[in-house]
Amino acid sequence: MKPFLILETAPGKDYELLDSGDGEKLERYGAFTLSRPDPQALWPKRLGQEVWGKAHGKFIQSQRGGRWDIQPGTPGEWQISLGGLRFLIKPTAFKHTGIFPEQSTNWAWLAEKIATAPRPVRVLNLFSYTGGATLAAAKAGAEVVHLDASKSAVGWARRNAEVSGLAERPIRWIVDDAPTFLRREAKRGNKYEGIIMDPPAFGHGPGGELWKIEEHLLDLFAACRAVLSEHPLFFLVNGYASGYSAIAYENNLAAIIKDFKGEISIGELVIRESDRQTADGGGRLLPAGIFARWSAP
DSSP states (O other), X not given: OOOEEEEEEOOOSSEEEEEEETTEEEXXXXXXXXXXXXXXXXXXXXXXXHHHTXXXXXXXXXXXXXXXXXXXXXXXXXXXXXXXXXXXXOOOTTSOOSOOGGGHHHHHHHHHHHHTOSSOOEEEEESOTTOHHHHHHXXXXXXXXXXXXXXXXXXXXXXXXXXXXXXXXXXXXXXXOHHHHHHHHHHHTOOBSEEEEXXXXXXXXXXXXEEEHHHHHHHHHHHHHXXXXXXXXXEEEEESSSOOXXXXXXXXXXXXXXXXXXXXXXXXXXEEEEOTTSTTSEEEEEEEEEEEEEEOO
8 A cells, every 4th residue: 555645835034824723823923924715723822822813814704714913023925945935925815825835845845746757738727716836837847738617816926926936938828627628628628737726615717607616526527637747747636625535536537547556645644733832843734735646657
């Protein structure tokens, strides 16, 4: 049985998980701290209200969704560095900040695969949000198709490319429904050496197309197989809110890459709390998602 990996994002210069517990997490993005809900944080907080109460922004959840309580003087957006890239951070209506720091370990993995590839690499990034994986792939030398159903997310990703100094890299920015786009790409005969996707549990395409992971995931994998190169390099699947096991993703991935030599690895993405009272400065691990990924030998 293959090992189950725990990929860890440690505290860094511009990002730090200060504390978590009681269904919340306290994070530092550059010079500003934000408090927001996290259902995985089912343990007591380590730090007191004297620290949590100083957060520049707190997301307050409600039956209608929630809202941010932002302290006066806090900018509407600011920049941080993570994984050798630059990102614009701003609190959004859905409690997100524009970045998923736990993905930095995957960015490093795919960048290494691309940088050491013996041939040019085309990458398709589906459900790509604000572009962390897109930028990592482009910086490593790949030609990238970045697709998301949200026009605002794609615009945000383009701005991240600009502040990261990657605006001139070969990135194609597309607002579309992922299954619809894949069907078109298959008809056009377009192929990709690398595919990245982070399918949500539920969503809508720009034309009102309905996405339910329990109904559409199998077809999505099949559609990805139709645009996979004859000499693929990697395939990365992430999961955040669907409630599935990484093994479920592994089984789907194994079915579509069975004709290729390579290796699948699965596991969890976690963020380590900072804890200046410990010898190594590291505290508890906060679960932040699952992954399954395949790479050629």
